Each structure stands twice: as C-alpha cells, then as structure tokens.
Amino acid sequence: MAQATSFSMPSLETITTVSAVILSSLLGLFYWTTTPSTAPNLPGPCGWPIVGNYFQRGADPAVTYHRWSKIYGPVFRLRLGYKWVVVFNTADAAEELLASSAHAATFQSRPVPYSMGKLFKEASKKTITIGSSPYVVLLYGKRRLSIASVSPASTKSYERLIDRSTQNFVRDLNVPSKIYGVIVPWPIFFSNAACLAIAIFFGTPITVASELFKDIPFPMWRLAQLRNITGRACAYFPFLRLFPVHSAYKEAVVVAKYRNGKLAGLLETCRKQIAVRTTVPCAVVSMLYDHKTEFTEEALTSVSNSMVSSGLVSHMPNTLLWSLGILASYKTIQEKCYQAVLRRQTLVESVDPVQDREDYLMAFVYEAGRYFTTLRLSLARETIGKDCFWKGFYIPAGTTVWCNIHAMYRDVPRFERPEKFVPERYMVGPESVRSIPHFGFGLGRRMCPATILVHKEIYSVFQTILTYYSLDLFDGESDFHAVRGCAVGRSFNQGPKQFRIKLHVRDQAKLDEFLATEI
Numbered sequence: 001m002a003q004a005t006s007f008s009m010p011s012l013e014t015i016t017t018v019s020a021v022i023l024s025s026l027l028g029l030f031y032w033t034t035t036p037s038t039a040p041n042l043p044g045p046c047g048w049p050i051v052g053n054y055f056q057r058g059a060d061p062a063v064t065y066h067r068w069s070k071i072y073g074p075v076f077r078l079r080l081g082y083k084w085v086v087v088f089n090t091a092d093a094a095e096e097l098l099a100s101s102a103h104a105a106t107f108q109s110r111p112v113p114y115s116m117g118k119l120f121k122e123a124s125k126k127t128i129t130i131g132s133s134p135y136v137v138l139l140y141g142k143r144r145l146s147i148a149s150v151s152p153a154s155t156k157s158y159e160r161l162i163d164r165s166t167q168n169f170v171r172d173l174n175v176p177s178k179i180y181g182v183i184v185p186w187p188i189f190f191s192n193a194a195c196l197a198i199a200i201f202f203g204t205p206i207t208v209a210s211e212l213f214k215d216i217p218f219p220m221w222r223l224a225q226l227r228n229i230t231g232r233a234c235a236y237f238p239f240l241r242l243f244p245v246h247s248a249y250k251e252a253v254v255v256a257k258y259r260n261g262k263l264a265g266l267l268e269t270c271r272k273q274i275a276v277r278t279t280v281p282c283a284v285v286s287m288l289y290d291h292k293t294e295f296t297e298e299a300l301t302s303v304s305n306s307m308v309s310s311g312l313v314s315h316m317p318n319t320l321l322w323s324l325g326i327l328a329s330y331k332t333i334q335e336k337c338y339q340a341v342l343r344r345q346t347l348v349e350s351v352d353p354v355q356d357r358e359d360y361l362m363a364f365v366y367e368a369g370r371y372f373t374t375l376r377l378s379l380a381r382e383t384i385g386k387d388c389f390w391k392g393f394y395i396p397a398g399t400t401v402w403c404n405i406h407a408m409y410r411d412v413p414r415f416e417r418p419e420k421f422v423p424e425r426y427m428v429g430p431e432s433v434r435s436i437p438h439f440g441f442g443l444g445r446r447m448c449p450a451t452i453l454v455h456k457e458i459y460s461v462f463q464t465i466l467t468y469y470s471l472d473l474f475d476g477e478s479d480f481h482a483v484r485g486c487a488v489g490r491s492f493n494q495g496p497k498q499f500r501i502k503l504h505v506r507d508q509a510k511l512d513e514f515l516a517t518e519i
C-alpha cells in the first residue's frame with residue numbers, strides 16, 4: 001500500500017529568508033546589468049553577476065589590485081556585491097587625490113561597515129577609534145588630542161618609557177633563550193608591543209601593563225577582524241545580515257566592552273595621579289594638560305582606544321616581526337645594523353627619525369615599513385559631501401576608497417628597484433635627497449599621527465636587542481619576501497609566516513648588568 005506523504009508548511013522565518021535571498025539576487029542581477037549612474041565612471045575589471053569582483057580578489061588582494069592597475073590604470077573601480085569601491089594604486093594618484101588642496105577635503109571621511117556600525121551601537125561609542133570614525137563634529141577635536149600626545153616634544157618627554165619598554169623586550173627574550181635555546185617570537189613581540197603602547201600612553205609601569213589583559217575572554221584581534229577591509233561578506237551582501245550573528249562578532253563585542261573598561265580605568269588612574277602630581281610624563285599627560293575640560297569621558301576613552309590599538313592589535317607587532325625575521329635571515333644587514341648601534345653609542349644625541357640620514361638602523365626601519373607594508377590597503381576612506389571629478393572621471397559622494405600602499409611603494413618612478421629590500425635607498429641616491437614619503441602611514445588629512453613615535457620605538461627595540469644579542473634564524477620562513485612570505489594576505493594586517501630564532505649573547509656581564517638595572 002502506498003504510504004501517505006506528510007507535508008508540513010515551511011515556517012514563516014524560512015519563507016522570509018528564502019524570499020529575501022531571491023529578492024536580493026534579483027536586485028543584484030538588475031544592478032549588475034544596469035550600472036547605475038551613481039557608480040564611479042572609472043575603468044575596472046568586469047565582475048560576475050550579483051557578486052561583482054568579490055571572488056576575483058585572490059589570496060592577497062593588494063597584490064591583485066597592483067596587477068590590475070597595470071591593466072586598468074592607477075585609479076580603478078571594483079564592485080563588491082552592491083557596493084562600488086575605488087582603489088588608488090600609484091604614489092602620484094594617491095598624493096593628488098588624498099593630499100592636494102584640490103581634493104584632500106573630499107576624501108576625509110571613513111566608511112562604517114555594517115558590522116562596525118552594529119558594534120558601535122552594542123559596545124558604546126567609546127569603541128569608535130579615530131581611525132574607524134567617519135567625518136563627524138568631534139573627529140578633529142579627537143585628532144587634535146592624538147596629535148598632541150605624540151608630537152615630537154611630548155615624545156621626547158617620555159623617551160624613558162620607551163627605554164623601559166624596550167628593556168622588557170630583552171628581559172622576555174632572555175628567559176626562553178636561556179631555557180630552550182630557541183625562541184618563538186610571536187607571543188613575546190605581541191605582548192611587549194601591547195605593553196609598549198599602554199606604558200607610553202598611560203605611563204603605566206611595565207609590571208602592571210604586562211598583566212593588564214591577562215584575563216581577556218577572547219583574543220584581542222577579534223576587534224580587528226571587524227575592521228578588515230577584505231573580510232566581512234555582510235558588508236557587501238545585505239541579505240547575509242538576515243542570518244544569525246556569527247560567534248566571532250559576539251566575541252568582538254565582549255572584547256570591545258572589556259577593553260573600554262580597562263582603558264577607562266587607566267585613564268582614571270592617570271587623572272588621580274595628575275591631580276596629586278605623581279604622574280610620570282606620558283602621552284595622556286601631554287593630551288590632558290591643555291584639554292582637561294573640553295572632552296567627555298566617552299571621547300577620551302575613544303582617543304585612548306585609538307592610540308593603543310596599533311600596539312594591541314597588529315600593525316606594530318607585525319612590523320617588528322618582519323624586521324626581526326629579516327635581521328635573523330640576512331647576516332650582512334644585521335651586521336650593518338649592529339655597526340649603526342655601535343656608532344650611535346659614540347654620539348650624545350638619540351636618533352632623530354626625521355633628520356638623521358646617516359644611520360643605517362634608521363634606514364632599515366624605514367625600509368622594513370616600505371617593503372613589508374603591514375596595512376597594505378591602509379584604512380578605508382570615504383568621499384564626503386561632494387562628488388570628485390578627476391581627469392575626466394567621476395567619483396560620487398559616499399564612495400568607499402582604498403589606498404593600495406603596497407602598490408604605491410612599488411611605484412617605479414618613485415622607488416628604484418622597489419622589489420628589493422635596500423635600506424641604503426634612504427641614505428644615499430635620489431630617494432634620500434627628497435623628503436621621504438612614508439606612505440605606510442597613509443597620507444592627507446587622515447594620515448597616522450604617530451609616524452615619528454613609531455619610527456623611534458622600532459629603532460629603540462632593535463637598538464636594544466642588537467646591543468646585547470646577535471640573531472640567527474633557527475627554522476621556518478627564511479626568504480622574507482613581502483608577498484611569498486606573508487602569512488595571510490587577506491587579514492586586516494599582514495604579518496610574516498612563522499619562524500623561530502636563536503640568540504647569542506654578545507657580552508654576558510653587560511647583559512646581566514642591563515637586566516638588573518631599573519630604568
């Protein structure tokens with residue numbers, strides 16, 4: 001006997017989801033077949049129906065865009081789902097569009113991707129870093145605070161904190177070196193970059209800074225995942241927002257709240273110390289002295305978030321790790337850096353990152369920033385208020401813009417043999433005589449305010465390590481090619497593949513004395 005087939009009606013939720021998917025697909029198809037007049041009229045690669053160029057971006061999108069720029073020109077457009085994005089790929093084009101008086105004002109906002117917007121609502125506005133903030137009234141006030149806190153004068157006032165932090169790098173390298181002989185640098189460089197950021201900004205003692213995030217419930221980089229230019233499909237395909245929220249997002253919200261709490265606590269401690277004049281010179285002191293009453297607690301925590309996030313998340317540690325790897329792998333470069341360290345010991349002044357063109361270690365720091373470019377697509381920008389007309393092309397208001405720093409640093413008219421790692425380019429020859437562009441820190445009105453501080457910090461870290469140790473690569477990545485040696489080209493920030501090193505003490509008595517010194 002034939003069995004009766006039971007048939008139950010799909011739930012209302014299923015019907016809604018399926019209808020939304022079909023509707024979005026139809027809208028996507030319509031959008032693809034009829035490029036709207038509001039799209040930028042630039043050349044660009046032909047995409048697939050609905051998804052556009054989303055799946056054509058390859059494992060390392062900055063590298064793919066560099067290749068595409070040879071076909072479509074220095075500035076081209078992409079379509080990712082429903083969104084148009086414009087990519088700047090040469091130094092000339094980026095300087096003209098982001099830094100010239102004709103266009104700079106147009107590109108001074110930042111887009112707020114869907115997940116970030118949601119995060120800001122759920123984890124409070126304190127989470128909005130300057131680097132993730134659109135152009136709003138408070139932005140330039142916050143930028144002013146951030147610039148005050150890292151100006152050359154204030155940086156000079158907390159040089160001692162930089163020395164204290166770099167001593168801690170050596171302390172943390174010394175222990176596993178003695179016990180195991182071989183070192184996995186990741187945990188040491190990530191935790192010390194975080195300590196460096198906290199110590200310099202809040203004047204926090206290293207012993208306190210190194211314990212601060214020990215009870216973090218989820219990894220700090222959950223937050224960076226939300227900012228990732230190449231990730232987050234729901235930013236481009238709105239129908240995905242109908243699906244339940246991913247656990248990584250929920251964890252990012254928890255991390256954001258946790259971090260806000262810790263930073264607000266540190267700020268409060270600084271305030272109390274300032275009131276009774278027991279504070280040490282640090283970035284918060286430089287920031288608060290002139291602007292004590294103008295800013296709300298929320299704004300100040302947001303600025304604190306901005307100023308420590310590069311150390312807590314990834315660009316600082318990744319830049320240090322690439323540099324460490326190349327020093328360990330390329331003995332000639334390491335020896336030249338060591339000679340520069342010895343030369344510096346004979347000079348009275350500490351290095352001046354802007355003026356000093358004779359210091360090989362400084363040139364090495366610049367070249368590592370150029371060659372590896374840890375924020376390859378910078379931080380996204382958005383046009384603000386008005387359309388941009390450039391060389392007969394049209395970029396409408398509200399368009400997302402990515403600046404391909406990886407490609408700009410490989411711009412042949414600007415950089416000779418850009419595929420080679422050559423620190424000397426910053427000491428002699430055409431690149432050293434003109435003012436040096438540090439595209440790795442962006443350009444124009446939203447450029448990173450911390451260029452000088454960062455160069456000084458990286459210099460100090462390697463100056464201190466090389467004073468006491470010579471380095472050898474033990475195993476793992478050895479080539480340190482910016483593209484082939486990159487661990488994950490699609491992440492928010494590009495770091496090297498895994499490697500391990502060995503350290504050799506240059507002079508044990510000198511090292512012991514240094515480790516026993518309280519700076």
Ligand code: HEM
Pocket residue numbers: 130131132133143146150306307308310311315316319374375378379380381439440441442443444445446447448449450453454
């Ligand atoms: C290796 C280290 C670093 C790199 C490679 C780096 C790179 C960048 C880049 C590419 C941008 C975007 C610029 C643009 O859109 O044109 C940026 C923004 C920013 N950076 Fe850095 N940065 C580093 C370290 C730091 C540090 C240590 C601080 C603070 C002490 C800092 C504070 C900021 C702030 C506040 C912004 C946002 C500026 C704005 O949106 O107006 N950065 N950084």
